[in-house]
Amino acid sequence: MTPTLKPCTEARYWEMLEIIPPAIMDGKGFMVGEPWSHRQCTVSQRHDQPTFAGFFKYGKQFFEAENPCNS
Numbered sequence: 001m002t003p004t005l006k007p008c009t010e011a012r013y014w015e016m017l018e019i020i021p022p023a024i025m026d027g028k029g030f031m032v033g034e035p036w037s038h039r040q041c042t043v044s045q046r047h048d049q050p051t052f053a054g055f056f057k058y059g060k061q062f063f064e065a066e067n068p069c070n071s
Contacts (some may be wrong), residue, residue, distance in 0.1 A: 029056030
């Protein structure tokens with residue numbers, strides 16, 4: 001599922017990047033290292049699938065995911 005994005009400031013992007021090491025990072029953005037929540041696994045039905053706050057950069061624009069993202 002593709003996250004819905006909302007604009008954020010460059011300052012917020014960098015604040016969230018520097019707060020703790022990212023869980024995942026690539027050339028387009030990162031997921032904050034601390035899980036936001038946990039979702040139910042479709043296979044085991046356990047609530048153990050972590051979700052993360054996502055932040056992305058496109059050119060000189062910065063975005064934040066409106067909903068938690070899966071890794």
